[in-house]
Amino acid sequence: MSWSFEPAVAFRHALAPKDRERIPRYAALLAAWESSPLAGEILIAAPATQRNPMLMLAALHFEARHGHPQLAELFRNILHFEPTAWASDVHQVLIGEPDLITRHLHRRTQTNEIGRSASYHYILRSLVSPTEDLHLIDVGGSMGMNLFPDLVGDDARLDTDPLRLVCDVRAAAPLRADRYRVSRRTLVDSAPLDVENPDDRDWLRACLWPEQPERLARFDAACAARETWPDIETIAADASEGLRRALATSVSARPVILNSWAMAYFSADTQREFAILARDAVRHGALWISIEHPLLVTAADLPPCQGEPWEDGASAVWVAEKDSERHWGYAHPHGRWIQFVSPVGPKA
Ligand SMILES: C[S@@+](CC[C@H](N)C(=O)[O-])C[C@H]1O[C@@H](n2cnc3c(N)ncnc32)[C@H](O)[C@@H]1O
Known part of the structure; x- marks a missing residue:
């Protein structure tokens, strides 16, 4: 598996162009991560076969679904937020608690897409x-x-x-x-x-x-x-x-x-x-x-x-x-x- 080792490139190409339109808030967060040294460090800390930005997004989504005080609201009502504002709020949470992702880096992006x-x-x-x-x-x-x-x-x-x-x-x-x-x-x-x-x-x-x-x-x-x-x-x-x-x-x-x-x-x-x-x-x-x-x-x-x-x-x-x-x-x-x-x- 050859996920890019250059984090900014990995974040930029994580979504297909049409999917960027379909999921603008995730797209905005990935765009914010392109210039974030913290996000880059987290991605590089993942095992080589899992240096996939989707693993980082899944970790945050998991924490949100498990009741993290700020993330729960941001993810539950995601469709009501303007994309850049949503991305900025989520990124601020991550700056305060990088562990929200790093504790999940042992996991895998195992999305089982029935489609x-x-x-x-x-x-x-x-x-x-x-x-x-x-x-x-x-x-x-x-x-x-x-x-x-x-x-x-x-x-x-x-x-x-x-x-x-x-x-x-x-x-x-x-x-x-x-x-x-x-x-x-x-x-x-x-x-x-x-x-x-x-x-x-x-x-x-x-x-x-x-x-x-x-x-x-x-x-x-x-x-x-x-x-x-x-x-x-x-x-x-x-x-x-x-x-x-x-x-x-x-x-x-x-x-x-x-x-x-x-x-x-x-x-x-x-x-x-x-x-x-x-x-x-x-x-x-x-x-x-x-x-x-x-x-x-x-x-x-x-x-x-x-x-x-x-x-x-x-x-x-x-x-x-x-x-x-x-x-x-x-x-x-x-x-x-x-x-x-x-x-x-x-x-x-
Ligand atoms: C992104 S998921 C895809 C799941 C499914 N094929 C689908 O289309 O929905 C990738 C899966 O490959 C599995 N996997 C990764 N490396 C593997 C390996 N070397 N041998 C067997 N399974 C592997 C992971 O555990 C994960 O469940």
Whole structure:
């Protein structure tokens, strides 16, 4: 993972341009941190693989949700504040209490964005046949929320259902199936979170952006829905070891290896090792879908991206199946839109 070691640059590029418009108060705080030596020192104090400004924002959000006297009000009513005033007030609190963040630097940005299931659902429908049994293996899957694209991607959900995922198709792929069968679901993560553990749920809520209350509502709805959704298997292990173990259990179903905003957090060695293992599984019939930031997964040596993404800050989508590994297209980092650009296209 190569988060920038220059804090000002890391703060400047932490949000995609469109997201800066969507969450102006977080954007203003990140902008204030660009010229703050204190914020820079805090970021550098994080472990190398976690030098991510989002970890700092999540720490403050966590403290706010746990009743910090000033932060609680600033975060609860965030949408009522003018962005620069909000950022300045939060930064003043941080100057007085840097420990509000430093005490959380052992944690990880584990945001489990269910919106990405909309991307997985669409991509799967373009690649698999309706008759095969699939074994979904989500590597770096956090709490496993993206192991249910078949259930959550259902278009029949009402507009008022917080779990209704909306994904604009910017350039359509030929679809092979309306539905597909998932018979097994495995979460692999070096620090998996448990949907039944209240502390784990709290941390993931803090990782969400408070200016987007709909994502919080969706996360809570997904936590509740998990009681009725099929059980998952959890493998607590580093990516390669975990994938190896998950594949060993995949006897009758076709393995589908998923990773979204996960490989970006692996070390370069782990990215390389994981990619070798995934490619080997593909040669034996697995399907591998990666949704990652192209600049952060270079060690995996994925095929070059084709065409232009519809929006800056897009995630790239790659797929590998038996006789091809290719750049499939682009997706919004939280699954708001998807764009098929592959020059090859899915197999007929
Ligand atoms: C930003 S979260 C992404 C979660 C999920 N894939 C999603 O799209 O919502 C990154 C996850 O990768 C996991 N992770 C980081 N390094 C890892 C490694 N070397 N092996 C396995 N998991 C790892 C973290 O624990 C974290 O849960």
